Amino acid sequence: MNLGKQIFLHLLVIALLAGLEYLLPVYHQGVFARVMVLAVFAMGYNILFGYTGLLSLGHAMFFSAGLYGAGMTVYHLDWGLPLAFLTGIFCAAALSLLIGLLALRTTGVAFMIVTMMFAQVFFLATLYFGEWTRGDEGIVLPQATRLIEFSGLHFDFSNPVTRYYAALVLFAVVLFITLGIVRSRFGRVLVAIRENEERTRMLGYNVFANKLWALVISAGISGAAGAAYALLFGYVGSTFASVQYSILPLLWVLLGGASTTLGPLIGTVLMYYLVDFSSDVLARAVPDWNFSYLGVVGVALILLVLFFPKGILGTIRARWARWLP
Amino acid sequence: MTKKSALILPSRSISRRDALKGIAAAGALSVAPGFVRYAQAQSSAPIKIGFQAHKTGIGAAYGRWYERTTAAAVKAINAAGGINGRPVEIITEDDGTDPKRGAEVVAKLTNQHQCDIVYGTLFSHVVVASAPVAGELKVPYFVVSEGYHVASGKMNRYCFQPGITDVRSQVTAMAPWVSGNLGKKVTMIYPDYAFGHDHRDYFAPAIKAAGGEVIAQIPIPPTESSFTKYFPQIPAETEVLYHVMVGPAVLTFVKELGEFYGSNKPQLFGFIDSLEAVDINSPGLEFLDGSHFWEGSPRYAQANDSEAMKAYRAAVGIDENGAADGDPKDVSTAAHMFGCWETLYVIKQAMEAAGYQGPADRAKLVEATEAIQGFDEGPEHPQGDKVFDGKLHQVYGHQNISKLEGGKLNVVHRTEIKDGMYEAEGDYTQQAL
Numbered sequence: 001m002n003l004g005k006q007i008f009l010h011l012l013v014i015a016l017l018a019g020l021e022y023l024l025p026v027y028h029q030g031v032f033a034r035v036m037v038l039a040v041f042a043m044g045y046n047i048l049f050g051y052t053g054l055l056s057l058g059h060a061m062f063f064s065a066g067l068y069g070a071g072m073t074v075y076h077l078d079w080g081l082p083l084a085f086l087t088g089i090f091c092a093a094a095l096s097l098l099i100g101l102l103a104l105r106t107t108g109v110a111f112m113i114v115t116m117m118f119a120q121v122f123f124l125a126t127l128y129f130g131e132w133t134r135g136d137e138g139i140v141l142p143q144a145t146r147l148i149e150f151s152g153l154h155f156d157f158s159n160p161v162t163r164y165y166a167a168l169v170l171f172a173v174v175l176f177i178t179l180g181i182v183r184s185r186f187g188r189v190l191v192a193i194r195e196n197e198e199r200t201r202m203l204g205y206n207v208f209a210n211k212l213w214a215l216v217i218s219a220g221i222s223g224a225a226g227a228a229y230a231l232l233f234g235y236v237g238s239t240f241a242s243v244q245y246s247i248l249p250l251l252w253v254l255l256g257g258a259s260t261t262l263g264p265l266i267g268t269v270l271m272y273y274l275v276d277f278s279s280d281v282l283a284r285a286v287p288d289w290n291f292s293y294l295g296v297v298g299v300a301l302i303l304l305v306l307f308f309p310k311g312i313l314g315t316i317r318a319r320w321a322r323w324l325p
Numbered sequence: 326m327t328k329k330s331a332l333i334l335p336s337r338s339i340s341r342r343d344a345l346k347g348i349a350a351a352g353a354l355s356v357a358p359g360f361v362r363y364a365q366a367q368s369s370a371p372i373k374i375g376f377q378a379h380k381t382g383i384g385a386a387y388g389r390w391y392e393r394t395t396a397a398a399v400k401a402i403n404a405a406g407g408i409n410g411r412p413v414e415i416i417t418e419d420d421g422t423d424p425k426r427g428a429e430v431v432a433k434l435t436n437q438h439q440c441d442i443v444y445g446t447l448f449s450h451v452v453v454a455s456a457p458v459a460g461e462l463k464v465p466y467f468v469v470s471e472g473y474h475v476a477s478g479k480m481n482r483y484c485f486q487p488g489i490t491d492v493r494s495q496v497t498a499m500a501p502w503v504s505g506n507l508g509k510k511v512t513m514i515y516p517d518y519a520f521g522h523d524h525r526d527y528f529a530p531a532i533k534a535a536g537g538e539v540i541a542q543i544p545i546p547p548t549e550s551s552f553t554k555y556f557p558q559i560p561a562e563t564e565v566l567y568h569v570m571v572g573p574a575v576l577t578f579v580k581e582l583g584e585f586y587g588s589n590k591p592q593l594f595g596f597i598d599s600l601e602a603v604d605i606n607s608p609g610l611e612f613l614d615g616s617h618f619w620e621g622s623p624r625y626a627q628a629n630d631s632e633a634m635k636a637y638r639a640a641v642g643i644d645e646n647g648a649a650d651g652d653p654k655d656v657s658t659a660a661h662m663f664g665c666w667e668t669l670y671v672i673k674q675a676m677e678a679a680g681y682q683g684p685a686d687r688a689k690l691v692e693a694t695e696a697i698q699g700f701d702e703g704p705e706h707p708q709g710d711k712v713f714d715g716k717l718h719q720v721y722g723h724q725n726i727s728k729l730e731g732g733k734l735n736v737v738h739r740t741e742i743k744d745g746m747y748e749a750e751g752d753y754t755q756q757a758l
Contacts, residue, residue: 025436026436027432027433027436030432030436034429120548124546124548127517127518127546127547128517130517130518130519130522131522134453134519135517135518135519135522136449136450136518136519136520136547137449137453137472137474137518137519137520138424138453138454138519139453139479140453140456140457140479140480140481141457142479142481143457143460143461143481158457158460158461233428233457233458234457234461235424235428235453235454235457237424237450237453237454238518239423239424239425239450239454275426276433279418279419283417292380292381292419292421293381293421294381294421
């Protein structure tokens with residue numbers, strides 16, 4: 001019975017997002033296109049953090065592996081967008097497999113540190129190979145390369161409407177992949193690992209293999225978000241590999257609700273508008289004060305932890321709708 | 326779930342009604358600016374210039390002074406009748422010195438605030454990330470950055486840098502003087518990212534052409550906070566140490582360099598970028614006494630300053646030491662911020678040439694800017710005369726080499742415009758509008 005409700009809810013959210021393309025002013029259409037891609041990043045992170053209970057501080061590495069995997073092949077090798085997109089996903093997944101084999105030998109704080117250090121190595125590598133990446137400055141993917149043409153169809157991803165629906169398709173696919181994982185036997189094993197790793201092991205499950213799969217899937221989804229970001233918004237730069245972009249998906253997930261399928265979307269949307277409004281509101285309220293919007297975000301997050309400790313959707317699930325996946 | 330529990334504190338509920346009220350208020354705020362329209366006829370409505378500013382983040386010191394310079398220039402422009410008889414209004418958005426936010430800000434200024442153009446920012450990664458948005462929205466984007474990005478030909482037709490020279494031009498212009506006056510054998514120390522790489526890639530051939538040579542290149546990873554281990558890599562025969570360190574670690578860099586060399590040091594040549602907004606007489610910087618710096622515009626008032634330069638400094642509010650009037654600790658970013666003043670006057674000149682009325686005339690504004698060939702020195706261009714390459718969307722100008730002596734930077738050489746000119750790598754006018 002819950003399955004029907006869950007599928008209906010998820011379809012409703014997708015339909016709502018599709019409808020917003022018609023309803024929103026042009027600025028907010030652009031915001032939502034960007035937010036949906038970033039929400040995919042958060043959904044990838046949620047697989048590992050929310051459902052498996054592994055707190056990674058290195059997911060910027062997987063996002064940017066997708067970003068560079070797609071961006072570099074388009075920029076330097078003139079590959080078509082579909083192949084470049086798949087390359088981005090492959091780069092992130094392959095990298096996570098390699099790193100997972102090492103990092104998953106650790107747990108807890110050690111896992112956080114190891115993933116952060118690998119991510120830092122990746123970040124420095126994007127600077128070191130500046131001849132190809134242009135390092136921190138980054139590169140622009142020319143508008144002419146961000147096109148798909150086949151059978152008379154023409155998709156220009158610099159067009160805001162095309163970009164919006166491309167982001168929505170990616171978001172919808174990943175949302176249902178996440179829902180499928182959560183409801184699957186594999187998903188329940190991940191939750192079991194999160195709740196009690198030793199007991200899961202004693203029950204005969206291969207904890208290491210399941211965690212490794214979770215990491216690869218999580219990184220693959222994050223890489224898909226990175227690849228989409230490069231191709232849809234036309235910029236590839238090493239800032240996206242910096243530690244800040246490992247913290248952000250954690251905050252988005254915490255805000256929306258860890259281990260909820262829709263929480264990452266809610267968290268990403270709210271965080272975006274928190275940043276956007278705080279600049280405007282503060283500039284109007286106290287024009288002489290040089291506020292940092294990040295300071296406002298910090299205060300908001302403290303309030304969130306105090307009043308919505310499970311995140312917004314997590315709190316709703318705990319109090320009113322236990323069927324939420 | 327111990328890890329998650331550690332992040333979760335006991336909760337106290339907020340009612341759903343409260344939450345809905347908040348969301349509704351937020352929604353109303355989000356769409357409101359998009360529906361705001363001027364009641365006046367367009368001819369009397371202000372020209373809205375979106376200012377993408379580093380109000381926070383690593384570029385905040387630059388951002389603060391870019392804001393002050395912008396405010397001063399707009400005050401002067403409005404006092405003289407505005408642009409095409411319309412007042413200029415600046416709408417500022419903080420980009421956090423972050424490329425992702427920078428791109429978002431360009432979209433916000435254009436689509437939500439309905440600005441006519443976007444202008445402002447300094448850090449190259451913000452410019453490069455924002456450029457695609459400007460191109461897609463077809464909104465003219467005037468930057469004051471000095472990076473070799475617009476001039477690389479790899480941005481798009483809507484990006485311009487008409488108020489400040491780029492780093493390639495700067496190092497090309499200064500290399501002959503370095504070789505001829507400080508020494509032939511140069512060791513370069515630079516940050517191992519794009520800004521440092523531009524120095525590496527363009528200074529080395531320029532000094533070679535001037536009869537010198539780079540005998541060692543020492544890149545410093547941006548995560549370094551101590552530099553002592555790199556100094557033994559400096560060859561003993563080094564005559565000139567060329568340093569371009571940017572960021573908060575520069576004070577440590579200078580202090581450790583002083584400890585390494587003592588009184589027996591080679592000639593030092595650096596970019597003032599390292600010390601913009603920093604008091605040159607700060608404790609720990611004594612080692613720099615006698616060294617030379619590049620300055621786009623001099624921080625300290627010079628004896629031969631033109632009347633235009635004096636008026637500009639007074640308008641912006643900097644004293645003879647380059648600090649804010651009445652606050653000697655608030656040191657300006659004088660070497661760069663003049664670019665804001667001059668860029669705003671370029672915008673005025675181009676808008677008036679295009680007969681700019683509103684966003685429908687943006688393409689005409691682009692073409693009018695491309696048609697500009699140069700600027701005379703004067704109140705609108707106090708740093709000096711300039712040549713503008715309309716195909717490359719980049720300006721060329723004079724560079725200043727200053728010597729630190731007696732606690733002040735005194736200009737000892739001013740390059741010619743032609744010294745910094747190079748063969749263009751692109752032609753934006755070939756791109757469709």
